[in-house]
Amino acid sequence: MSETPNRGHQAGPGGRTTPDNGLPRAVLDRFASGLRGRLIRPEDPDYETARAVWNGMIDRRPALVARCRGEDDVVASVNFARDNSLPLAVRGGGHGVGGQAVCDGGLVVDLSEMTDLDVRPEGLTARAQGGCTLGDLDRATQRHGLAAPVGVVSATGIAGLTLSGGMGWLRRKYGLSCDNLVSASVVTAEGALLTASGSVNQDLFWAIRGGGGNFGVVTSFEYRLYPVGPRVFLCTVYYPLERVEEVLRACERYVAESPEEAAPLVVLGRIPQAEEFPAAAHGEPFAAVLAVSPGAGETAAEEGERALRPLRKIAEPLCDLSEAVPYTEGQKFLDDDYPDGRLYYWKSVNAPELSDKLIARLTEHAAAAPSPDSTIDVWYQGGAMARVDEQETAFANRGVPYLFGIEGNWDREADSERNVAWVRDTFADLRHFSTGGVYLNFPGFLEEGEQLLREGYGSNYDRLSEIKAKYDPGNLLRFNANITPKG
Numbered sequence: 001m002s003e004t005p006n007r008g009h010q011a012g013p014g015g016r017t018t019p020d021n022g023l024p025r026a027v028l029d030r031f032a033s034g035l036r037g038r039l040i041r042p043e044d045p046d047y048e049t050a051r052a053v054w055n056g057m058i059d060r061r062p063a064l065v066a067r068c069r070g071e072d073d074v075v076a077s078v079n080f081a082r083d084n085s086l087p088l089a090v091r092g093g094g095h096g097v098g099g100q101a102v103c104d105g106g107l108v109v110d111l112s113e114m115t116d117l118d119v120r121p122e123g124l125t126a127r128a129q130g131g132c133t134l135g136d137l138d139r140a141t142q143r144h145g146l147a148a149p150v151g152v153v154s155a156t157g158i159a160g161l162t163l164s165g166g167m168g169w170l171r172r173k174y175g176l177s178c179d180n181l182v183s184a185s186v187v188t189a190e191g192a193l194l195t196a197s198g199s200v201n202q203d204l205f206w207a208i209r210g211g212g213g214n215f216g217v218v219t220s221f222e223y224r225l226y227p228v229g230p231r232v233f234l235c236t237v238y239y240p241l242e243r244v245e246e247v248l249r250a251c252e253r254y255v256a257e258s259p260e261e262a263a264p265l266v267v268l269g270r271i272p273q274a275e276e277f278p279a280a281a282h283g284e285p286f287a288a289v290l291a292v293s294p295g296a297g298e299t300a301a302e303e304g305e306r307a308l309r310p311l312r313k314i315a316e317p318l319c320d321l322s323e324a325v326p327y328t329e330g331q332k333f334l335d336d337d338y339p340d341g342r343l344y345y346w347k348s349v350n351a352p353e354l355s356d357k358l359i360a361r362l363t364e365h366a367a368a369a370p371s372p373d374s375t376i377d378v379w380y381q382g383g384a385m386a387r388v389d390e391q392e393t394a395f396a397n398r399g400v401p402y403l404f405g406i407e408g409n410w411d412r413e414a415d416s417e418r419n420v421a422w423v424r425d426t427f428a429d430l431r432h433f434s435t436g437g438v439y440l441n442f443p444g445f446l447e448e449g450e451q452l453l454r455e456g457y458g459s460n461y462d463r464l465s466e467i468k469a470k471y472d473p474g475n476l477l478r479f480n481a482n483i484t485p486k487g
């Protein structure tokens with residue numbers, strides 16, 4: 001599986017043949033008429049939008065897209081794909097970086113219209129259907145002054161994010177999204193609708209907390225919630241790149257000492273030509289410190305400002321856009337940097353320490369990025385996410401203190417080769433500083449294949465492989481960070 005562009009590899013409209021599923025029309029019509037949602041086929045006017053995903057590098061042509069409207073539709077679609085030997089892909093929010101939510105010539109189970117939400121403030125839980133975005137969940141929970149720990153860009157789907165971890169501003173205080181899963185409804189490859197929780201189908205519940213989409217189609221997720229906001233402090237301070245060592249070291253000290261467990265993200269990039277940034281800083285290379293205070297109550301933003309102040313005093317900044325904001329706004333601060341349909345190529349590397357040599361390499365690679373919109377991100381981990389035992393959920397490599405995201409983000413297809421090369425070279429070099437492991441939600445495994453994928457699952461791989469054999473022995477669910485069924 002590759003996340004390199006496959007434009008022109010298949011045929012379709014404009015010189016390309018329509019994917020042919022080889023099934024008689026009457027069979028397809030019968031399937032379509034049994035769905036509450038729509039079955040979208042290549043001849044339908046909205047086929048092009050139905051097959052498009054967030055990453056413009058991905059250009060796959062499924063034979064059918066089943067826009068499900070409920071669990072019955074998901075069961076019917078899984079059964080149809082299996083019984084007719086069609087490849088099956090599963091789409092939650094469509095923000096999977098490798099684009100595995102769509103597959104060539106197969107059936108896409110598309111959950112994007114399954115967005116019901118039920119918040120239970122008295123029990124501090126929320127149940128969200130598998131098509132919800134982080135923004136949907138945040139909006140609903142914040143009406144009650146609550147939040148589930150999710151990621152940092154609001155258009156991302158809860159489904160893919162949670163199944164492979166889920167890391168955001170609350171990760172150090174409250175853990176990963178998957179750590180806060182209370183239960184889930186799962187349609188297995190056999191078409192059975194199961195509940196997975198700490199008391200029912202515990203093996204399945206263990207596996208879906210880090211094992212990705214390997215075990216079934218998750219139709220809804222029940223999360224544990226925490227009081228957060230309603231206003232929080234958003235730290236967004238941009239230092240000159242030449243101060244990066246001080247910035248990284250200051251953040252290192254901060255997380256070691258911070259009782260509040262804020263979770264800094266240091267981004268190495270270049271200031272965009274956007275009006276919120278001072279014109280004099282446009283184009284300047286930066287090392288930015290981003291964080292959201294995780295507190296709750298009327299004084300949360302004020303206390304957050306005090307707690308995050310040390311991160312804003314590291315050196316003379318190029319600019320400081322920090323402010324008190326509603327939590328839902330803090331959750332959207334990065335949204336504009338990731339529009340749909342742009343060209344993206346990302347990888348990730350774990351690291352056990354920030355050596356001087358590593359910092360020097362990070363700086364050189366960041367400065368060499370061919371696109372001004374590409375970044376290297378340093379995620380400070382630890383806190384609550386590291387306090388969960390490695391074997392308690394399928395999510396692996398919890399104790400690693402640093403995760404680097406290498407993000408190639410650019411606009412023109414003509415620039416693809418050198419941007420992809422920059423990500424690959426940076427990745428290969430930073431791997432020398434890693435003791436192993438990648439974050440499977442920021443693919444670093446696709447072209448490298450089995451070895452990195454196994455590193456992503458770490459010591460949990462063998463157990464995952466056994467559970468895969470129980471719930472999906474034929475590997476129907478294989479467009480994901482795929483686990484081979486044991487035996």
Ligand SMILES: Cc1cc2nc3c(=O)[nH]c(=O)nc-3n(C[C@H](O)[C@H](O)[C@H](O)COP(=O)(O)OP(=O)(O)OC[C@H]3O[C@@H](n4cnc5c(N)ncnc54)[C@H](O)[C@@H]3O)c2cc1C
Binds near residue numbers: 151158162
């Ligand atoms: C702009 C952007 C920002 C991001 N920020 C963060 C972040 O802050 N923190 C973080 O941890 N990650 C982040 N990610 C990574 C993100 O978690 C993954 O890309 C994730 O896969 C997105 O989930 P999705 O449902 O939108 O994707 P999709 O493309 O719909 O799904 C990805 C894969 O998940 C599986 N899947 C999806 N839905 C289901 C389902 N209902 N049942 C079973 N399997 C399913 C399938 O295998 C599918 O191929 C970000 C990604 C993007 C593009």
